[in-house]
Amino acid sequence: MASRFGYLGLVLAAFALMLLGKADLVVMERVRAHVTDAVAPVLAVISRPAATFDRLVVEAAALGDLREQNAALAAENKRLMEWQAAARKLALENTQLKALLNFAPGAEPGFVTGRVIADSGGAFVHSILVSAGKRDGVTKGQAVITGDGLVGRVHGVGTRSVRVLLITDLNSRIPVVLEATRTRAILAGDNSERPRLIHLPPGAVMNPGDRIVTSGHGGSFPPGIPVGVVSAAGDGQILVKPYVQRDRLEYVRVVDYGLKGILDSTFAAEGAGISK
Amino acid sequence: MKPTFWQRMDLLARGFTPFGLTLILVVLGQVPLHIPGFAEVAPIFPLMAVYHWAIYRPDLLPASAVFFAGLLQDALSGMPFGVNAAVFVIVHMAVMSQQIFFQGKSFLIVWLGFSMVAAGAVTLTWALNALVFAAMTSVEAAFIQYLVTVGVFPLLAWLLVRWQRTVLAQM
Numbered sequence: 001m002a003s004r005f006g007y008l009g010l011v012l013a014a015f016a017l018m019l020l021g022k023a024d025l026v027v028m029e030r031v032r033a034h035v036t037d038a039v040a041p042v043l044a045v046i047s048r049p050a051a052t053f054d055r056l057v058v059e060a061a062a063l064g065d066l067r068e069q070n071a072a073l074a075a076e077n078k079r080l081m082e083w084q085a086a087a088r089k090l091a092l093e094n095t096q097l098k099a100l101l102n103f104a105p106g107a108e109p110g111f112v113t114g115r116v117i118a119d120s121g122g123a124f125v126h127s128i129l130v131s132a133g134k135r136d137g138v139t140k141g142q143a144v145i146t147g148d149g150l151v152g153r154v155h156g157v158g159t160r161s162v163r164v165l166l167i168t169d170l171n172s173r174i175p176v177v178l179e180a181t182r183t184r185a186i187l188a189g190d191n192s193e194r195p196r197l198i199h200l201p202p203g204a205v206m207n208p209g210d211r212i213v214t215s216g217h218g219g220s221f222p223p224g225i226p227v228g229v230v231s232a233a234g235d236g237q238i239l240v241k242p243y244v245q246r247d248r249l250e251y252v253r254v255v256d257y258g259l260k261g262i263l264d265s266t267f268a269a270e271g272a273g274i275s276k
Numbered sequence: 277m278k279p280t281f282w283q284r285m286d287l288l289a290r291g292f293t294p295f296g297l298t299l300i301l302v303v304l305g306q307v308p309l310h311i312p313g314f315a316e317v318a319p320i321f322p323l324m325a326v327y328h329w330a331i332y333r334p335d336l337l338p339a340s341a342v343f344f345a346g347l348l349q350d351a352l353s354g355m356p357f358g359v360n361a362a363v364f365v366i367v368h369m370a371v372m373s374q375q376i377f378f379q380g381k382s383f384l385i386v387w388l389g390f391s392m393v394a395a396g397a398v399t400l401t402w403a404l405n406a407l408v409f410a411a412m413t414s415v416e417a418a419f420i421q422y423l424v425t426v427g428v429f430p431l432l433a434w435l436l437v438r439w440q441r442t443v444l445a446q447m
Binding site: 003006007010011013014015016017018020021022028031032035036039042043046047050051054116117118119120122123124125126127128129155156163165170171190191192193245246247248249250 | 303304305306307308309310311312313314315316317318320339340343346347348351352353354355356357358359361362365366368369372401402404405407408409411413414416417418420421
């Protein structure tokens with residue numbers, strides 16, 4: 001039957017595409033970038049009402065517990081003021097010590113801010129599309145952050161849209177350190193909400209609540225970007241709760257620290273410490 | 277009476293709508309909805325459209341159109357190229373082979389059919405992803421996504437049936 005051959009042809013074509021995608025990522029990524037570029041303006045328009053509606057719902061919900069929230073914020077503000085005083089003192093001390101050491105600071109990072117225009121969702125891929133692109137100077141491998149912490153890294157770049165691989169994606173591997181003990185590890189996504197820490201040195205001690213930040217090893221990310229906290233440790237699995245909530249993502253910053261990325265690892269990330 | 281030029285254009289445009297709607301569903305499925313925990317288990321809207329049109333109007337959404345919708349879904353969702361294309365075409369083929377069975381059946385049967393087809397589709401998507409990435413992804417998330425997809429189906433099916441009875445009524 002002719003239609004049966006038609007189906008067979010289409011299925012074979014699909015499998016051929018999968019194989020081609022495995023063999024030649026560059027071509028497929030270029031095709032993908034063109035398609036996302038073409039749809040990006042449409043998505044940019046549709047995602048606006050969705051975001052506005054979401055904000056309305058959140059605001060309506062917040063009205064209910066304004067008083068409670070106010071008290072909590074006042075308490076938090078008091079605590080943060082103390083931290084601010086401490087931070088001011090440390091910053092001053094830091095500049096003085098740097099002057100003593102003749103420290104060469106790294107380049108000032110540049111930012112490109114973009115709106116999240118697509119979160120395809122689904123159980124198989126954790127990535128988002130952001131309305132910034134090559135024309136804004138975004139390149140592959142750059143870190144994507146919000147005020148809360150690390151979102152992911154730039155995976156595919158189009159002219160006016162970029163695909164960001166979230167840290168929870170199966171293919172995401174981020175070199176991190178435990179902030180307090182400086183224990184190195186790799187944060188590996190597995191398409192669940194809680195990525196795991198792998199390649200820990202033997203005997204490393206972790207406790208729930210320990211802060212995880214990027215280590216800067218491998219040269220793709222600068223050190224010190226907050227990533228998350230250890231949420232559960234034990235039976236060989238150490239899970240991390242990311243600071244960034246996927247459903248809250250609206251605006252993100254693509255950060256250009258002037259690092260060359262993993263392709264040129266001689267460009268030592270540690271030397272290019274962020275100055276703010 | 278021979279239809280005029282504009283009547284023919286009108287029919288052509290109406291006939292294009294099932295494909296157009298499927299593409300719109302692919303794009304709409306990408307919009308971030310900001311619902312906590314929703315993104316991981318978002319329903320697969322285009323799959324419902326592929327199933328629906330394969331039962332009622334396969335002439336208006338042929339396998340090649342389904343393949344194209346799958347490719348667009350792959351490109352936008354960030355999945356390896358070919359995964360959704362293969363899944364959609366196989367779903368189309370499976371439904372078409374049972375087309376006579378579905379004719380004139382109640383909605384409950386159609387829904388039950390969808391629950392089985394979607395189970396196969398999600399399993400296949402999971403297997404193809406595992407194959408391409410050479411790694412197992414979370415079975416739990418895939419299962420919840422399946423449940424959400426089956427749960428949302430009546431809503432979209434209702435809209436598509438309305439569309440079929442109004443826009444495609446004289447076709």
